[in-house]
């Protein structure tokens with residue numbers, strides 16, 4: 001089963017390795033799992049020099065995640081791409097001392113321990129910024145650094161529920177839904193990376209002072225749906241699950257074609273909806289009082305969906321998409337991952353490129369997204385073996401003596 005993959009890796013273009021806009025930015029990634037280290041991955045894609053530390057012997061939990069191939073975590077491959085990998089135990093005094101030594105030479109430090117843990121280790125922001133006032137510290141946690149829930153362990157899964165997102169996601173007669181991938185972690189990674197860049201900009205134009213960024217996964221996730229708060233505040237509406245429909249816009253749904261394939265449609269503008277009715281040979285619906293405008297369509301959304309589903313269900317996907325495309329109706333196929341790999345549009349965009357990985361051999365890698373015109377960045381390596389850069393980092397770069405290095409190894413600090 002593991003060898004039955006269908007991406008023809010040999011046909012992919014070689015991986016892009018362009019200059020990155022963040023070249024010279026040094027990031028110490030002390031974080032674990034998804035949300036926080038993923039922020040560092042985004043920075044690394046643009047050329048930041050990210051050094052990622054793992055607990056010696058144990059390593060990052062993502063290494064043990066279920067998606068294993070030839071004994072290697074595939075999630076790790078993409079999560080730790082472009083990073084140098086060292087080991088460093090912050091729960092040992094020698095490891096703590098080492099962090100205090102390292103931060104002198106970094107611009108950004110990223111951590112995601114439960115609030116209070118870094119302080120317990122003598123590595124709180126006050127200590128670190130006294131050593132390096134320019135240091136930008138990205139702290140990612142489940143609930144933020146303050147408030148009654150601050151010290152609770154947090155996960156993206158909990159954040160989807162706690163933030164209000166899961167409650168409005170899914171079919172109205174089914175339980176609240178959580179995305180089939182670490183959605184909240186990805187969102188917190190993006191807000192974290194964005195805040196780091198804002199702090200770097202401010203530091204560089206305003207006299208060089210670092211900042212502490214308090215990135216709560218629950219709040220990053222809530223921020224996605226914050227206009228539903230206004231709906232509650234101003235109109236007293238508690239938004240509920242509405243399947244694929246959106247309380248703001250109609251039509252908006254997925255529809256099954258006669259060959260069993262699915263498409264999604266978004267009636268984002270009045271013109272698109274009118275063109276859709278014409279393609280469906282139902283021009284009279286344009287003046288139907290139920291469907292005159294977005295407001296009336298929302299009031300009659302069940303009727304609207306029935307009309308669209310009936311028409312879509314009578315034609316194969318290829319025909320539906322072709323006819324909608326000819327009329328510039330906004331519709332798209334619902335793809336599984338193999339269809340994403342094979343789609344000519346994604347191929348033309350070089351979504352997947354080819355990289356030679358020491359553990360996996362030739363492997364596809366997703367290009368840097370989004371690309372910058374002058375400094376597109378690139379991927380020089382996928383996630384590798386724990387501690388693979390220990391010697392070059394600690395001995396050649398940090399300047400530890402062989403003896404210091406051996407002693408730290410002996411006590412399990414690296």
Ligand SMILES: CC(C)(COP(=O)(O)OP(=O)(O)OC[C@H]1O[C@@H](n2cnc3c(N)ncnc32)[C@H](O)[C@@H]1OP(=O)(O)O)[C@@H](O)C(=O)NCCC(=O)NCCSC(=O)C(=O)O
Pocket residue numbers: 030032033034035036053054055056088089090091092112113114117140141142152153154155156157182185217
């Ligand atoms: C992930 C956590 C629930 C894990 O909780 P805990 O296992 O209780 O760890 P703590 O935060 O208390 O941190 C202390 C422990 O960190 C472990 N640890 C890991 N790496 C290190 C290094 N390099 N050095 C020292 N210690 C380390 C070690 O086992 C420590 O245990 P001791 O030595 O015994 O102290 C929590 O860290 C957390 O809430 N983090 C913030 C939110 C977050 O990032 N969640 C994961 C998002 S990813 C996600 O949701 C998802 O993938 O799904």
